[in-house]
Amino acid sequence: MELLLLIFLPLAGAIVTSFIKGGSAKVSALLFSLLSLCVTIGMLTQFKPDASTQFALNYTWIPQLGINFNVGVDGISMITVILTNVLMPLIILASFKHDYKNSNAFYALILFMQTGLILVFVALDAFLFYIGWEAALIPVYFICAMWGGKDRIKVNMKFFVYTIAGSLFMLLGIIYLYLQNPSNNFDINAFYALKLDSYHQGWVFWAFFIAFAIKMPIFPFHTWQPDTYTEAPTTGTMLLSGIMLKMGIYGVVRWLLPIVPQGVNDWACLALILSVIGIVYASIIAFKQKNAKRLVAYSSIGHVGLIAAGIFTLTTQGLQGTMVQMLSHGVNVIGLFFVLDIISSQLKTNKIEELGGLAKVAPQLAITFLIIVLGTVALPGTNGFVGEFLLLYSVYTHNIWMGAIAGLTIIFGAVYMLRMYQRVMLGTTNELTLTFTDIKGTEKIVLYTICVLIVVMGVYPKPILHLSEASVQQLLDQVNQKLTGVN
Template sequence: MNVSFILILLLFGAIATYFAGDKLAKTVALVFSLASAVFSVYILNLHQAGINPSFISQWITNPNVFIALQVDGLSLAMLLLTTFLTTIIIFSSFGNQYNNSKTFYALVLFMSFAMIGTFLSADAFLYYIFWELALIPIYFIALVWGNGDVEERKRAIIKFFIFTLAGSLFMLVAFIYLFQKAGSLMLSDLYAVRLTSQEQFWIFLAFFLAYAIKIPIFPFHTWQANTYQKAPAVGTMLLSGIMLKMGLYSVIRWQLPIAPIAAKTYMNIFIALSVVGVVYGSIVALKQRNLKKLLAYSSLAHVGLIAAGAYSLSVDGLRGAVLQMIAHGFVVVGLFFAAEVIERRFQTQEIAEMGGIRIQDSKFASLFMIVMLASVALPSTFNFVGEFTLLYSLYNVNIWFAIIAGTTIILGAVYMLNMFKNVMLGDKDSRVFAVVTTQEIIVFVVIIAVLLFFGMYPKPISDLVTPPLQEIVGRINRL
């Protein structure tokens, strides 16, 4: 059995969910997402046993295009992140009612299918198709099932769609040029093509525009906060927890190895842009009065640090980036789920309209606090491991990068603790905050268990991703 089965499983699951009807849709979607998570663990076991479950088959003969799916430690880490978070996200939505739920859950599974395809693709044309396919379901999820004023929601979602699509076109042009040089779109052949310094600069820049918008990196972030706010909770979790990782993963897998000379030449510029995003996101988060917008800018600061580590071009930087990508995925899903739990009860995202929740439900306050502390990289949590490694890699490049990027720890603690005080503490609100349900507790417990376990023992993930990252850094240093 090869790795293509997981894509078939999710695609079939999306179709089955749609035809299951509105009553059964969420259950069917959960079953298929859970099955994909189990199968991803099976693939991991095969990989660790030395069995390569990759898949390649010719698709188009002229030009040569292959359905090529690659499995190594890096793609496996992203596969596991996507399948497990998709399962958690679907289960977290059980407390909501959606009109036309069969279409809603089918789109969620289809999006997971497309994102996994992006992480596994070893042919540039196939990768580009999956990259663009992932944009379609989230567009409709956010547009149709989003919240707030309809016209404002349309403007936010259309801006997001146009920005990300426009960035992708630059990447497509880069792939067309590379095909002319290499005569192939296979990743291994693109790695082998020899480009001049000037060619590498333009290829690197084209990739950067696509990935900087998707991640996003300052100043290409302007679509993010409004989209996160207007999207339904499931859409926001998919965007922040998984979809932005497509851009970060692609920096490591595609951009750096294909244009290594440009990566080394302009390393300080792109690290500086990423670090600016860290500071900017943290400062803007301090001023937010909307809970989802605050979390959106917090996410901007965290992914800026991840991007800075990736552009440091060291094994420590890339390893820290991957560790923090996974940690951030679970933390941000937990935070946005907490915001959704509050909105279900208070029907608001405005922090000023919250407060006194701890008095009514101390259990929820405790769960929220643990996730919040993980977000600010409290030692023994997964985020601490990732941020420490990233800051160490930046220190090895330039101490000032590490010092400036390190402000995210201080500023993050300020705005997150202040948010917790205003949302959870204070006198009892006149509105009743219903205690968290068993289903909601399960979601929090699973997320917290991951954050604490890998915060204390990150070795399994580190061992999984280090070999392919060493190969990538070795290739960069050889050229």
């Protein structure tokens, strides 16, 4: 029953919050997100880090079509559940400094999105997975469209078209797999058991890969991302970058690899090349950015490119690095966007050239920002190092030249992130930055929590690795058995 509570508690919160007017709506949303976190902690204390599916529930939903409400959690999905329910309270708390018009609708949409996200990460029925996939998209579309910047309508339409197009490709793939399934259901294990030939696996691969690549995003499916991240309200940007893009990563690991391993094997080289191109391309574009928010957006493309490259090496190190880096990237990127939101809220700008000297007037912000930046550039002892080391190791052992090029993400990232920090925080103050005030209240809570997570995950990553290790190994065994034809 814990899993039902985990899924429907945010939905109940969305309904309740939608009827609450004024500033109490944000308190209601925070309360429900904290309750979801408590449920997650309770599940984590009972979770056994083996390869089994736990807290499983399977109810008949639409028997005529073989659709069941089939959910469960293993080590891989537990990582994404933790990611969602740890970051959601921080994202909501980070929004407390803003007064949003129709705040009850704003926070209800956030909680509704949380329901969709959890459904994606625990669904063991392909139709249910697709419902969660779309349910997570709709709220963030309205959040960006209603509370975004001046170009929000045009930018949001591009985002919507991209994601809907990808979703339709995935739906076609799901329907095809359903038609090939002699059991006439959408059960994930039945899909795993299908024996498609190489040709048809290739087509299914692309149907799913396009949807997942758009969501992550991977080059060249990334063009919606920088504009959307820039025009969306900071809360929307945090939701997109911190949690929602992990839907694509999770989809590749949970659905793509085990269902069409031969298709993955045939096209992995191309997927790797696209991922590595994205790393270099995004890093070069980030160098040229004058807006700090767009710089972080391109930085995110580079980091996700490395995660994708690690996945397609089909190695234990690559998938374990993915698990760790999903958490690390989520924590770091919402920290970066929150710092920039604090700056723009006071100074009404994110242009790097207009800033400078903030460390002199806001030392606490400068220290926390530095810790987040160091985590982002993968300094040893921070959370970013563990995942990136495993990912780079997997790519390097797969192909030395690919590994060398992918390793540029650390070098480039260190240059443009530290250069941004230098220009924003160091140097002399100007007429604009002289009036800046240091962090306080909820800003301190959010940033201090993020900094603690960065250090703790970097110094002691063993619990995260142990949590997913057995499930990752079982998944790779399934993939290898299907590739070698061993049943």
